[in-house]
Amino acid sequence: MTGIDFTERWLPTYIRRDLTVLFCGINPGRVSATAGYHYANPANLFWRGLHQGGLTPRQLAPVETAMLLDYNYGITDLVSRPTRSSVDLREEDFALGSEQFVAMVQTYRPRVICFNGITAFRQASGQKKGSVTLGLQPERYFATEDWAGSYVFVIPSTSGANASFTREERLAMFGELSQFLKEKNWHPLHPPQQA
DSSP states (O other): OOOOOOOGGOOOOOOOTTTEEEEEEOOOHHHHHTTTTTTTTTTOOOOHHHHHTTTTSSSOOGGGGGGGGTTTTEEEESSSSSSSGGOOOHHHHHHHHHHHHHHHHHHHHEEEEEEEEEEHHHHHHHHOOOOOOOOEEEEEHSSSSSTTTTTEEEEEOOTOOOOSSSHHHHHHHHHHHHHHHTTOOOOOTTOOOOO
């Protein structure tokens, strides 16, 4: 008996209205698509980063992806089609994915969109050239109709294949996101103090 080809196993999006953070990766890789869970590759730092950055009280396992909603977080991918590598994606994948992602954001209106990877952000925002600064993006993104008033935050890709940033640099960005949520009184593990 032959198994199902991983390219035919698309991952679910976990979303609802008014989430604190909607995490958006570029697309599912082979390991995640085969497992059926986001960031299932043990070399990926996503789940570790959430915990070490103070965004979850413990390190969730990929099989617990749905539990992100318990913390008012959602998760999706810019492109739904799984590939061995994001370099296998085509321009039409990005065009369709970006259109669908903008519609999702306008419908569900998360407070913060956190792009897991500069490429995901570039493709979704149409910013093909120029440097991208990590972290909170300029107000011009917040003000655009496409992002429906959501703040935009960019972290380096948590993929084990990302050689552009050290492990420490990638993990540290989760702490910066956590700090931003605290400053806004939106952090699910640190409710606002009553005066």
